[in-house]
Structure formats: structure tokens, C-alpha cells
Amino acid sequence: MSSHYEAPIREPLVLGEKSYHDITMDIVKPIEGKANKNWYIAFTIALIAFLWGVGCILYTIGTGIGVWGLNKNIGWAWDITNFVWWVGIGHAGTLISAVLLLFRQKWRMAINRSAEAMTIFAVFQAGLFPLIHMGRPWNGYWVLPIPNQFGSLWVNFNSPLLWDVFAISTYLSVSLVFWWTGLLPDFAMIRDRAVKPFQKKIYALLSFGWSGRAKDWQRFEEVSLVLAGLATPLVLSVHTIVSMDFATSINPGWHSTIFPPYFVAGAIFSGFAMVQTLLGIMRKVSNLESYITRLHVEYMNIVIMVTGGIVAVAYASEFFIAWYTGSPYENYTYMSIGAATGPYGWAFWSLILFNIAIPQFLWIEKVRRSFIWSFIISIAINIGMWFERFDIIAIVLSKGHLPSTWTRFEPTFVDVGVFVGTIGFFFVLFLLYARTFPVIAQAEVKTIMKSSGQHYKQLRDGKNEH
């Protein structure tokens, strides 16, 4: 039908001769089948890392924040670095599902489900850090504006830290319902196929009784569109507010108006890198080669190049402005000659290497369309973006206004352990997700089969030639 027309010059998004039923079969295969050995090995490693992290968290809470490598001048370092890193990773999911939906980018459909799962799991990890850093996490509810017995002492709405509470909890909960609403038809598909009674019960519960009436679909599409419209500014606001944790302070190196757009670009940069890392593994493990194609990888790499470029320009302008002020203090902020040659030079150069130098290889089409190179570069960006936050925080704080306060931050095993633990927790959740959830929005992919499926495109092109 003409309504399914798509320019022949566009590469197909779904490879192979797939019928609607074939898509169903491909998506339910990892759920209905048994996990292989590699899955169990990966899960065990992740679980051990997670348990190690739990141990370190309990040790921190039992003994106090003093077990971290913090000191008088560096009051937060690894924890806030990890917090910002995880929130940043949590950015790609909603960007893919919301912004790309508004722009009608069909390629999002193969990756949005997993990217949103990644978002939610990453924000879980991010949320842990402020909670642990409170020292008394059982008092965590004090951040909420609820009536209390302290003479009605309210939370401070002037503080960016409280804005963070609102931004991140809104982001997490809205991402969660966005994700879940999209999951309903796919859970329903698994429910209607399930033969084991227990599995059927679980998926019936998860699918909320989705039946797929014409009216349901009409509302479903409207809700998706409006949620995308709401989530788009929300995504931008979250990292804007995270950057305000620094930008509204009066610390040189942090007190910078460039921070909000620069942090948002960095978040998308690192988020897409993490999607690239996860899907690089997933397409192999879950046999999704027909859905996550070279074209998807290339498109994600283009987003990485654009946002990485913005980040690089931000670094350059930070560096230039710090030098241009002529202030000797600015020569010790994270983007300065003092930082490049000082005791944290290794961290400075790691940032430049991983975040600016290595991603430039993506200009080469062969690299950008290669699964293995994209995977390697995505890991480099993940590391680079961690160093960006570490540099901003630790380098700036290590040089106080008085040379007598100059100090260094040395992480203890607890700092490292908590971070490793969150990585373990993240992968525990993601591996469980990969075995129990429909990892591709199959209902949505079915809608683009006739326009963007390889088989249908070939049929149409063949017809045009005769």
C-alpha cells in the first residue's frame, strides 16, 4: 500500500524476511528459553560485585562517612562523581524514546525499550549515592516537604540540592510509567502465548489486562506522544539541575553559566555510549541481529559525535575563559594548564584522551559502522565521562584559596567498593530484565515492518523496476 512507502535509498531497519509472527518469536525466545552458561557467569559476577557493594555501604553507614577518602577540603568526591555519572547514563533512555519519538525517528523502536530500562536502573544507582552520603539514610524522607515536628521546619526550595530531589524523582517516576505503558502490549503478547500457568499469571498481572482494542491503541498513541512531549524538557531539566549543584555555588571552576547545556550534552554523550555498550552485547546474546543493525549503530554514533563535539567545545571554552581571566586561582581549576601539569594531570589527560581524542575515530565511516569498534569506543567514552565528573569535583576542590589548604583526594577501598557495587547492581537488574522482559518494543516494530523491513522494501523496489 502506498501509505507504507519509504524512499528506497533509506536502509532497512529490520533485516531478513520477517512476518509479524516471526517478530513475536524472536522477542519471546530469550524469555521462553533457558539461560545459557554465559548468562549465569555474567550474573554471578554482577551479583558478587553487588554484594561487595552492599557490604561497603553497610560499613559506611555503620562506621560513618569517615571511611571514605574525604577530608576537610574535599567534602565530596567519588560519591558525587558516581551520582552524576549514573544520572548522565540515565539520560539516553528517555532521550531515545521521547525526543526521537517527537522527531518520528523509526530507528528508535529497536533500542528504546532497553535504553529506557537502562535509564531506570541507572537512576536507581544514582539515587543511592545522595542517600548513602546522608550518613543516616533512614532519615532520607527529610528531603520531602512534609509536615513535621521540628517546628514546621520546611525543606529549602532555594537549594539546587532540593531541586535535584524533585527533578530526579520526577524523572525516575515519569520514565517508569512511560516504560511500563509501552510494555503493556508486549507483556500481553507474552501472556497470550504462555503455556506454563505460573508464567501466564505473572504476565497477566504485568500486562494490566491489555486487550488491544482500537480505542486503547488510539489512547496509547496519544499518551505516548504527550508523555514524549513532557519527558523531553524533563530530560533536559534533570541534568540542568544536576549541573546547578555546581553552577550555583561560588566556587571558581564550578561557578559557570556554561554548565547546564554542557552537562546535558555530556549526559546524552555518555548515555548513548552506555546504550551502545549494552546493546553491543545484547544483540549477540539475545540474537537480535535483525533488529539492531549497523544502521542503528551508525545513528547512535552520529548522536555521540554531535554531543561529543558540544562537550569538546565546552571544554575548550572553559579552558580559554579560565586562562583569559588572568586570575591565578583559575589556573588550578579542572580545565587549565595547572590541572594538565599538576598532580591530577593523569586524570586531566585521561579525560582528553577518552572523551575527545578517541571518539574522533567515529568520523571514519568504517569505524562508525563497525560493531566491535563502536563497542570499544563506547567503553572509552564511559570511562572518559567518569573522569570528567571526577576532574570537575576533585581537581577544583583539591586547590583551595589558601595554599595551606591544598590537598589530595585518595579513594579508599570503600569508595571503590561502593562504586563497583552499583555497577554490579546495575548489571544484576539489566541481566534479569534481559531474561524476563520483551527487550524490543515488538508492537511498535511491527508497525514499521511494511515501510522499513528489508523484505517489504525489496518487494516494492522490485515492483518499481518492472
Place this chain on the structure above:
Amino acid sequence: MSTNKVIHALYNDDDVLMDAVKTVKEANHHIEEVFTPFPVHGLDKLLGLPHTRLAICAFIYGLLGLSFAIWMTNYMMIENWPQDIGGKPSFSWIVNMPAFVPIMFELTVFFAAHLMVITFYMRSRLWPFKEAENPDPRTTDDIFLMEIPVHNNEEELTALLNTTNAVEIKVIEKH
């Protein structure tokens, strides 16, 4: 006498379904329901379904969230317990307002998104432990099902549906 008899016509392609809906509509039969595994574009218009008003709801919910944020910041920061925090004005909401913009924005989104989704779930009757109502389990996989009520015209309808390339036509008693 009205019975609860309905005809289920099953299709295995969205374009065939669309043509069938057109045919049935042109023959002036009422289509009770269509179950599809994925959103078929233009189906709602063809069926004559009114446009959904969920977006309008979301707008109203957003206004509610914004008003709540204004009320909350004013009550807590200005009226109930004014404090001098970093020299920011605590005597007038409008002067202190710039610091509240993030909160106002977040609560607008929070209210609009969640209340809209709750409205959607209530209107489409979706919640945990709700029984699914699709008559054939294949309609969430690759089968499109059209349900037409029968009013002593079973044969006429079957004959009509036979011309629409249905893969299966069933007459069933609905309870």
C-alpha cells in the same frame, strides 16, 4: 429479539483489515470492536471513533501541578516559616520566584504525566489483576480481529465477510 450473537472475522494483515473495515462500513453494519496486535494507523478514523481528549486532560493536570507548586512554595517559604537563606528575599513570593522555577516546572510535569497515565489506565480499564478481554490470544501476536454484532442477519454478514479475505469467520454467543 436481540441476541448476544457476534461474528468474529480474523485477518492476518493490517491492510486487508482496513479494506475489510471499509467494506463492512459501506454495507452499513455496526462494528462493535477491533482488536489488533499493534496500532494500525487510520483505523480509529475509519471506525469513526471520536478523538481522545487525554491531551486536554494532561494540560489541565499540568496547570494543577503548577498551581500546587506555587501554593506550596508560597506557603512553606514565605508564609509559614520565612527564613533568610543566602540573602534570597523571603518576604514576597514573586521576588523569590526565580529560585522556585525548577520546582514549578518539575511539579507541572509530574502532575501532567502521572495523572494523564492514571486517567488512561482508568478509561481503558487497565490495572493489575484485570482480566484481559481480547477474544482470541492470537490478537496480541499477528491476528487482527473484527467483532460485529448479529441481528438476525448472520448469513448476510458471513457472505459479506467472506469477500474480505478473512482467514477465519466464527459466529459465537457472547456472554
